[in-house]
Amino acid sequence: MNPQTLHRFNTPFWRVSALALVIVLLTLAGGSRADAPPPSVVALQHGWAQAFYAPEGAAREPAFQALEAQAAKAVAELPGRAEPLIWQGIIESSHAKFASSLTALSLIKQAREHLQAAEKIDPAALDGSVYTSLGSLYAKAPGWPLAFGDKKLARSYLEKALKLNxxxxxxxxxxxxxxxxxxxxxxxxxxxxxxxxxxxxxxxxxxxxxxxxxxxxxxxxxx
Structure with a gap:
């Protein structure tokens, strides 16, 4: 028996098992939930892009209404996950851009609630998108007494987003x-x-x- 073969047979079993365990753990880490959003979130991402950048303005209203229902379903199906809450807030705040004044005020308040809920779960989710979205929301929302717009707070959130991404x-x-x-x-x-x-x-x-x-x-x- 040559030395290489002898060394292989003399290697303690626990070392082989430990090595295999490390490989498994590294494989699982590489496929963590931070790397790939759930399919329902991916669908929201594409739906948002199609609605927000739609060439026909009239098509946006029903598209955003459908997306809001889809986002609420994703949040219900993925409790404790920040990603669907982030997209729920993004969709609502984006819809506000094309809605009537009263509807827009209601939408941005809902968006802030959902984004703040996501922030409590995982502020680093989706490369810090919760901070980007809150920053944009505070930058563009009307100020008091109509709403909560605050340029200073917007800047703070966007700087946090840039630290993460x-x-x-x-x-x-x-x-x-x-x-x-x-x-x-x-x-x-x-x-x-x-x-x-x-x-x-x-x-x-x-x-x-x-x-x-x-x-x-x-x-x-x-x-």
């Missing part, structure tokens, strides 16, 4: 937009350019295409 297209876009609105044109422009250069997100091509169009429009307005 410094090169992300969304946090850089919304932070750049806020900086421009507050008179910091050059800093805002730099953020918008950084957002435009963000790496494509696998499976989010529809959202990336629409967001890049928004960024180009914002940059053109600055130039």
């Amino acid at each position: 410094p090169d992300g297209i969304d946090p850089n876009y919304f932070y750049g937009e806020l900086l421009v609105a507050q008179g910091e044109r050059e800093a805002g422009k730099a953020r918008l350019e950084h957002a435009l250069a963000a790496a494509p997100r696998v499976g989010r091509e529809d959202a990336d295409n629409g967001r890049r169009a928004e960024i180009r429009t914002a940059l053109a307005a600055l130039n």
